[in-house]
Amino acid sequence: MPRETAEEREIVREAQKRFKACQDWEAEARDRWNADQKFAEGDSDNQYQWDEQQVQSRVNDPNGPRPCLTINKVRQHNLQILNDARQNKAGIEIRPVGDGATYDSAKIFEGIVRHIEYRSNATEAYEAASRHQIYGGWGYWRILTEYIDPTSFDQDIKIQRVADPLSVYLDPDIKDFDGSDARFGFVFQDVPTDLFKTEHPQWKDVVGSRALCDEGNSWDTKDHVRICEYYRRREIADTLYALDDGTSLLRSDIPPDLREQFDAEKETRVRAERPTKRFEVQWFKIAGSRIVDRNVWPGQFVPLVRVIGEETVIDGVLDRKGHTRAMKDAQRMYNFWTSAAAEFGALQGKSPFMAPARAIEGYEQYWNNANRENYSVLPWNDVAEDGTPISSPQRAQPPVQSSAYLTGMQTASNELMLVSGQYQAEMGAPSNERSGVAIQQRQRQGDNATYHYIDHLAQAIRFTGRIMIDLIPKVYDTERVVKIMAESGDQSDVQVAPDADKPVQKMVAGRPASDEDLKRAQADPDLRDKVATIFNPNVGRYAVEADVGPAFATRRQEAFNAMSQILQQNQELAKIAGDILFKNADFPGADELVERIKRTIPPAILGQGTPPAEEQLQQQVQQLHTALGQAMQRIQEQHDALQQKNDRAEDGHALDSYRAETDRLKVVGATDPDAMRMVFRKLLLEMMQPGLPGDADQDAGTEQAPQMPPMPPQGMPAPQEMPQPGMGPA
Incomplete structure (x- = not known):
């Protein structure tokens, strides 16, 4: 055995001192918890609802054993609250409050917590604590961490049931009702x-x-x-x-x-x-x-979560109690009156026959067994020896129950309802209320009388959410893939990245994606499996709420009934919302029916296609493009036609000018050959310029290669045949 250090001895002494303080503070409350728990579980075998001395005196009575009946009505009153809590479970809701936290990251936190609850079977832990709270006054569950498997260093969080609340002690100086400020446990x-x-x-x-x-x-x-x-x-x-x-x-x-x-x-x-x-x-x-x-x-936080029923400190003495405590005396009265009524009836004999001795003389074997055998005929002597008629035997009046016992049992039942605040309408029994509204109001009155038990359970679950928010960034501190669960029960994967810049980043095929990219990827079967969510639990601050309401299955059934009535009144809605209706149905084949109906709904309504407004705008833009193209084509055709017309006009004008100039040169050449030299010189210079006359529509700065002059009209000498400047005629 290893040697004990001074530090370890000090820790053990501290633990002994603190444990003694817990024992002294809770001693009386624990004795009462045990008595209340046993009374709530009383039955005819364990006799927990009877005092032990009374049982011994009744069993050993000199006149014979007397009945000790147990008709446990407390159990049903307690189960009414417990099963109401099961149907209206408190769900952990997480809200972003700052430092970069977003709505999406809060929902991922919720999904991780919900999956931890599912994997841990936390429902059983919550129900066990709630049962102990209602029956005895308080209950517990605890939070643990454990390795995923023997070959991994990754840990997961677990919510564990505490079967015996008396095995747990918390700091007696707690001030917060949920015990979040406990210094030890x-x-x-x-x-x-x-x-x-x-x-x-x-x-x-x-x-x-x-x-x-x-x-x-x-x-x-x-x-x-x-x-x-x-x-x-x-x-x-x-x-x-x-x-x-x-x-x-x-x-x-x-x-x-x-x-x-x-x-x-x-x-x-x-x-x-x-x-x-x-x-x-x-x-x-x-x-x-x-x-x-x-x-x-x-x-x-100390990972021990307590659920308190009612807690009081009177004269420095702690007392905790549940729903059982107030009903104990009324239940004892009911058991006493029931036992007394049974005892009174047992002391009365069976109803005998009243008959003269001579009437059954000779037939005694029949009448002695008349109360045990079912004879078809009971013979009797109807005439005496002297001929006097004898009346037939008559049965005596049967035993009559005393009205005092019946009144006592009825009074005890009424007192059970008075002290519990739960009346016949809430317990499911017929009552004076006849209308649905009146019954609901009576049930609401009973719920109000016991709602603090459900509210205290919700406070404990909310504290569990605070522990989870504190633990998740510290336990999921390496890159890994974790499961998250939606409220509907659907599961998906999230990649935890403690070093990511944002709390949540959506990825498609390994690349960051916008909301539109994500929507298109989810609608594309080839990309649907490539959508990933990156989550950093270290970014942001969050707050926890516990919302008490009907379970998801109950709300789902209510949604199905409500939508069925709506679609009956407006059957056209089935064409655009029929898939939502059958999505909330529980019968086999509902999922296949949802997929078939989806294929008949326009993609825009499902949010998978282009929105109607955007689609209409795109059609308008396409129409404008078509009209603009047609207009451009007509303009081009008109331009080509005008260009051809201009070209023909310019060609005719140039030919007429050329002919006129030729005729003039002929006249000049015939009269003055020297003058023709100057004309030819000017003509050659003009032909060697960058542009020809008539090209004024071209850009001034555009350079063109020298063009060959057009062939002269017939009858006009070619340029090379013309006399050169400075040279006389041959």
Whole structure:
């Protein structure tokens, strides 16, 4: 067995002192819890609703055993609240409150919490605690972390049922009703001795040693070892920095190797700082008086959640009670009157026949067995020996129940309803109310009388949500894929990325996607499986609410009934909303019917196609494009026709000018050959210019290659045949 250190001895002494304080504070409340729990579970075998001395006196009565009947009406009154809580479950709702938190990230948090509840079978944990709360006054469940499998380092969160609330102790100085401010807590468990020695072979010698109990007595038995799990919450001084980017940072969150660099940059990065405190929860496993295991709990709360029925402190004495306590005397009265009525009837004999002795003389074997055998004929002597008629035997008046017992039972039943606030209409029995509204009002009156039990359960579930928000970023601290669950029960995958910049990022085929891209990808069968959600639980701050309402299955059935009535009145709605109707149906084949109806609904209504307004705008734009194209085509045709007309006009005008010039040259050449030289020179220079006359419509700065002059008309000499300037005629 390992050597005990001074620190371990101090921790054990602290645990013993605190446990003694818990025992002293809750001792009387625990005795009453046990008595109330047994009374609520009373039946004819265990006789928990009868005082033990009364049972012994009735059983050993000198005149014969007397009945001790148990007609447990308390159980039904309690189950009415418990089953109402089952049908109106409190759901954890998470809201974003700042530091980058978004609505989508809050919904992912909800989905993770909902999947943790589903995987942990948290419904059983909640119902067990609620049952103990209603029957005895309080109940518990606890939060644990466990490895996903033996070959993984990844952990998951689990909500575990506490079968025996008396095995849990919490800080007696708690101020918050949900126990969120508890500084310490204990959980005791009896472990088989052989299992303990297998798990802790080095600690097998602690079996049977002094434990955390009154007067140092050992709790260990021959077959079991009592283990104590001790949680303690400690405040640790820290410093909070307000950074220039609007975020805040605790000094303890800075890695040790980066603190020196942070201090060097603090003047430029830090806007303000102040001292603060953070919480650390330590966990110890104590066997006997030795610490056999220890660890640091990742969260900041003691992970023990309590559900209180009613709690009072009178004259410094704690008292907790549930729904049973107020009904105990009325139930005892009912059992007494029922037993007395049965006893009164049992003391009365069976209804005998009244007959003269001579009337049955000779037929005694028939009449002696008349109350045991079913004879078809009972003979009797109708005439005496002297001829005197004898009247037939007559049965005596049957036993009559005393009205006092019936009145007593009725009074006890009424008093049970008075003290519980639950009346016949709420219990499902016929009552004076006849209209539906009157029955609902009476049921509402009963709900109001017991609603605090459901509300206290919702407060405990809300505290569970706070623990989850605190734990998820610390447990899911590596990249992994986790399951989330929608309220309808549908599951999907989310990739946890603790280093992501945003709380939520939608990806399609590995690339960031906008809402429109995501919508198109979800509608595309080829891309639907490539849609991924990246979630960073470290970004943002969130708040928790617990919404109490009907279970999803109940609301689903109500939605189906309501939509059925609406579609009966307006059958045209079935063409656009029929898939929603059958989506809320539970009969086999409803899912296939939904898919078939979807294929008949226009994509725009399903949100998978182009919205009607956008589609109409696109049609208008297409019509404008078509009209513009047609107009451009007509303009081009008109331009081509005009160009051809202009070309023909210019060609005719140039030909006429050329002919006129030729005729003039002929006349000039015939009269003055020297003058023709100047004309030819001018003509050659004009032909060698960049543009020809008549090209004035071209851009002034555009350079063109020299063009060959057009062939002269017939009868005009070619240029090379013309006389050269400065040369006389041949």
